[in-house]
Amino acid sequence: MGRNYKRSRGNSLKDLRLEIFKKASLCRNFENALYGKVQEKIIKFPVYMSAGQEFIASTVAVKMQDLGVNPDIFIQHRGHSTYLAFNGDISQLIDEMLGRKTGCSFGMGGSASIQSKENKIYGHDGLMGNQVPIGVGACFASKIPTIVFVGDSAAEEDYSLSSIGWASTKKLPILFIVEDNNLSILTEKKVRRNWEMHDVANGMRVKSFNISDDPMVIYKHLDNSFDEPILLNINTVRKYWHAGAGTDGENFDRYEEEMKFFGTEGKEIDKYNKNLVLEAWKKQLGKQ
Amino acid sequence: MEKTVRETIKEIVRTHLVEEKSMCFGQCLTAVGWVGGTLPELYEEDGMIEVPTSDVANGGFVVGAGLKGIRPIYVVRYQGFQWYNAPIIINYACKSKEMWGIPCPIFIRSIAMEGAIGPVAGSSHHSLYQRMPGSKIISPMTPNEYQYAYDEFMKDDDVYYISEHRRSYDNNKEMQNVIKENADFTLFPISVTRFDAEKARLILEEQGYRINIIHQLWIKPFEFKDEWKKALNDSKYGGMVLDDDYEEGVASSIAHTMMISANKKVHTMGLDHRTAGFHPDVDNLPPTPDAIVNRVKSIINGK
Numbered sequence: 001m002g003r004n005y006k007r008s009r010g011n012s013l014k015d016l017r018l019e020i021f022k023k024a025s026l027c028r029n030f031e032n033a034l035y036g037k038v039q040e041k042i043i044k045f046p047v048y049m050s051a052g053q054e055f056i057a058s059t060v061a062v063k064m065q066d067l068g069v070n071p072d073i074f075i076q077h078r079g080h081s082t083y084l085a086f087n088g089d090i091s092q093l094i095d096e097m098l099g100r101k102t103g104c105s106f107g108m109g110g111s112a113s114i115q116s117k118e119n120k121i122y123g124h125d126g127l128m129g130n131q132v133p134i135g136v137g138a139c140f141a142s143k144i145p146t147i148v149f150v151g152d153s154a155a156e157e158d159y160s161l162s163s164i165g166w167a168s169t170k171k172l173p174i175l176f177i178v179e180d181n182n183l184s185i186l187t188e189k190k191v192r193r194n195w196e197m198h199d200v201a202n203g204m205r206v207k208s209f210n211i212s213d214d215p216m217v218i219y220k221h222l223d224n225s226f227d228e229p230i231l232l233n234i235n236t237v238r239k240y241w242h243a244g245a246g247t248d249g250e251n252f253d254r255y256e257e258e259m260k261f262f263g264t265e266g267k268e269i270d271k272y273n274k275n276l277v278l279e280a281w282k283k284q285l286g287k288q
Numbered sequence: 289m290e291k292t293v294r295e296t297i298k299e300i301v302r303t304h305l306v307e308e309k310s311m312c313f314g315q316c317l318t319a320v321g322w323v324g325g326t327l328p329e330l331y332e333e334d335g336m337i338e339v340p341t342s343d344v345a346n347g348g349f350v351v352g353a354g355l356k357g358i359r360p361i362y363v364v365r366y367q368g369f370q371w372y373n374a375p376i377i378i379n380y381a382c383k384s385k386e387m388w389g390i391p392c393p394i395f396i397r398s399i400a401m402e403g404a405i406g407p408v409a410g411s412s413h414h415s416l417y418q419r420m421p422g423s424k425i426i427s428p429m430t431p432n433e434y435q436y437a438y439d440e441f442m443k444d445d446d447v448y449y450i451s452e453h454r455r456s457y458d459n460n461k462e463m464q465n466v467i468k469e470n471a472d473f474t475l476f477p478i479s480v481t482r483f484d485a486e487k488a489r490l491i492l493e494e495q496g497y498r499i500n501i502i503h504q505l506w507i508k509p510f511e512f513k514d515e516w517k518k519a520l521n522d523s524k525y526g527g528m529v530l531d532d533d534y535e536e537g538v539a540s541s542i543a544h545t546m547m548i549s550a551n552k553k554v555h556t557m558g559l560d561h562r563t564a565g566f567h568p569d570v571d572n573l574p575p576t577p578d579a580i581v582n583r584v585k586s587i588i589n590g591k
Contacts, residue, residue, distance in 0.1 A: 108387045115388050122355065123388045127379045133348025134355065134380060140337075141311065141353035141360070159376070162342035166349065169340070 013216065020058050020215045021258050022269055027054035027081035028255050029273040030090065033281055034080070034097065035240060042285070043097055047111040050081035052239030053179050055254050057085035059218040060147065060177060067225065071145040073121045074135035076179070077112035077128070082149055088116040090277070094284040129154035132176070133163040139172045145226040146174045152233075153184035155197050164231065165204045173226035176201070181238040183248075201231040208233065213254055294325050294457040296431040297397075300438045302328040304361060304395075305335040313337045313350050314363030314397075323363055323399070324457055343372035351381045354392035359442070366409035367400045367451070370416050381447050382422030391445035395438070400479065400532060401454040402573050407563045410572070412479050414451040415537025418508050425507035425538075427451035427479045430462045433505055451507065453480040453532065465502045467519045473584055474500035474520050474527035476546075476554075478507065478538065481530035481574050488580035495581075497588065504529070510542055517550050525588045526552035532574040534559050557583055 009015040031051035037043045050057070058081065064071060075082050083093060088104065096103030096114055104114050105123055115123035122138075124131050132148055132155070139146035154160060155178050167174050178197050182189045201208035207224075208231040211217050221232055237251045259266035291299075304310050305328075317327055317336055330336040339346040346362075353360040364373050381392035400412040417423045424446050428434040434450075441448045463482060466489065467474075473492075477485035482503050489499045500519050520527045527546070531539040535558040543554040557575050564572035575583070 105388055113387065115390075117388075117390070122390075123384075125380045125383060125387070127375065130348055130376045130380060133345040133376060134352040136345075137349030137352025137354075138356050139352070140349060141356045141358050159342065159345035159348060162340065162345040163348065166340055166342070166345065 016062070016219065017215060017258070018262060018265070020055065020062050020219070021262060021266065022273075023058035023061060023085045024054040024081075024215075024255060024258065025269050025273040026276070027051075027058060027084050029270070029277045030080060030084055030093070031240070032274070033277045037097070037281070045110050047097070048078040048242070049240040050078045052251070052253065052255070053078070053181060053213070053236045054081040054085070055213050055215045055258070056177060056179055056218065056234050056236060057082040057149070059215040060222065061085040061087075063219050063222040063225070067222075069145050069226065070120065071147045071175075071226075072135070072138055072142070073119070074131040074138070074146065074148045075114065075121050075124050076131060076149045076151055076154060077124050077126060078151060078179070079114060079124065079149065080111070083114050083116060083121060086116070086119050086121060088114070088119055088121060090280050091284055092116075094281055098284065129157035129160040132157070132160040136163045136167045136172065136174065139167070139174045140170055143173065146172070147177060148174065149177045149179060152178055152180035152182065152189060152197065153192070156193060161200060164201055164206055164229070167229045168204045168206045172229055174229050175222070175225050176206075176229070176231040178231065178233040180233050180235050182235070183238060183242070185242040196233065198231060198233040206231050211235070215258075290460040291431050292458055292460045293429070293431050293434055296434045297326040297452075297457075298328055300435070301326070301361060302330070304359075305330055308359070309335070310358050310360060311335040311337050311353055312361040312363065313339050313346065313353070315339055315341060315346070315365065317363060323365060324454055326397075326457065327363075343369055344375060347373040348376040348380075350394055351376050351392060354381050354394045354447075355384065355390060359393050359395065361395045361397060363397045363399070365399055366405070367398045367413040368408040368410060370398060370413050371408075374416055377447060378417065378420045378423070382420060385445065386422060392447065393441065393445045394447050395441050396447065396449045397452055398449055399452045399454060402532075403571065404566050404568070406566045410564050411559055411574070412451050412453065412532040414449060414479075414507055415533045417449045418538050418541065423447045423449050423508065425449045425451060426505060427453075427507055428505060429453065429456040429479065429482050430459060432462055451479055455480050455483065463503050465500075467500050467502065467515070468498050469522070471498045471500045471519065471523045472588055473497065473525050474502060474523045475530060475580070475584075476502050476504055476516075476527055476542070477530040478504045479532040481532055484575060484577045485530050485580060487577035488584070491577060491581050492584060497584070499584070500527075504542070507538055507542075510545055512546055512549060517546075520546060520550045520552050520554070523552060526554060528555040528557055528584065528587070530575055530580065531556070531558040534561060536561070555583075555587060
């Protein structure tokens with residue numbers, strides 16, 4: 001299938017925001033449906049849901065379209081939204097959750113190790129943060145624009161930090177996206193460290209920003225992607241547990257806010273994606 | 289004059305960078321000595337890539353390069369440093385083909401040496417890679433064997449762990465198996481132990497024992513060839529696997545594989561199960577010719 005880089009929306013900021021919301025809506029509804037399948041015990045292994053964080057990948061994906069860039073993507077374990085936002089096939093993702101050979105990682109990857117060859121998304125193996133050095137090495141060898149997604153906890157891995165340093169030394173066309181939900185399982189960032197990723201990256205001479213997951217803010221900060229290494233530490237809120245079916249409580253929900261902003265149109269988009277996802281599950285579950 | 293192992297490696301690296309347009313990663317590659325003279329004088333623009341002192345991350349950089357299909361060479365100057373360098377190679381590169389259908393071929397030059405280098409850097413550590421799926425391990429000690437290892441890698445799409453030893457670098461001779469009728473014992477040496485096992489064989493022969501020696505090049509996959517099995521079964525007192533790693537690894541594993549299908553006992557001999565110190569009195573070295581002779585005689589004499 002591959003990514004479609006043709007820009008089809010209008011030129012207003014609202015059009016842009018709507019396009020991002022559409023992607024985020026697909027991601028959110030996928031995670032909600034998956035949450036249900038875990039509760040129904042149709043899925044019997046740990047899943048790492050990205051609900052609450054979906055505006056990050058959705059905005060980056062739209063920005064890449066707008067820049068006309070087709071980057072290599074190194075995904076993290078909590079990566080369903082990244083996969084879907086960058087046009088990964090939903091049927092293959094569902095099959096992966098069902099452990100089928102027709103899954104995007106041939107049934108080997110489960111939730112944490114998904115990939116999409118046609119969309120240049122490289123799978124993650126579960127060794128937290130190793131997508132950072134691997135992405136840096138791939139970028140060094142190929143000089144192709146590269147995006148590395150990493151959580152705030154995996155970013156702490158010593159090899160993640162030294163990799164950012166080497167990307168800086170070699171001035172690679174790479175973008176580090178830190179999805180900072182403040183939690184490592186349930187341990188807050190302040191318990192784990194007294195420093196911030198953007199400060200460390202700045203110290204390594206990587207242009208770095210600490211921003212919210214407001215799609216318009218993210219979009220703006222991606223303007224100069226790949227001219228040099230850039231790191232965005234994006235503060236976000238995880239909706240579901242680290243793994244499995246449970247919620248992190250009543251927190252701010254960007255998705256609900258954006259849906260409200262678009263009023264009836266937002267609700268219709270949400271409904272459309274909900275049906276799309278449920279139909280996709282129904283179709284795949286109906287297959288032997 | 290015949291080419292040494294050192295010259296063979298140097299030429300392979302040069303060809304790999306200049307003609308194959310690949311990359312060679314490692315720490316301090318361009319420093320004085322050029323890794324024991326095994327590297328050509330090339331620099332970053334030629335593909336000779338100096339990486340920082342970030343051993344774990346460096347392994348990841350090489351994996352990334354491997355994923356892009358350039359077949360990188362990765363020089364790890366002491367095999368003991370594999371404890372830092374191996375995690376991402378073993379967990380990603382070795383699994384990528386099986387997991388995602390994306391091969392990640394890497395030629396890992398993992399270099400062993402011993403003597404006064406303490407508890408981390410010394411000896412071979414190929415057992416680290418042997419116990420995990422997805423890698424191939426070969427330990428060439430002669431020029432032709434090294435060329436063969438590289439040629440096999442270039443035909444393949446797996447991670448190759450080349451268990452080198454600095455003591456082999458001056459070697460310009462090939463090593464032959466010796467299999468005799470009515471042998472008393474068969475030696476199966478790996479890596480640098482092959483040199484001293486050959487010396488031990490000659491000493492034992494002088495003392496009237498009939499000793500086979502079967503050199504082990506491939507560590508993984510290990511194939512117990514019919515000819516070797518016959519030689520073992522025909523050996524009156526069985527055989528012994530010798531290694532430059534601790535016995536509780538490759539040596540024991542190969543001995544086990546042999547014994548499953550043979551009818552003779554296979555002993556093991558490697559590093560002592562203790563930490564190596566720097567002073568000669570507390571170092572931990574691979575079996576010497578005398579130690580091998582004594583052990584073989586002890587087995588033959590039932591002591």
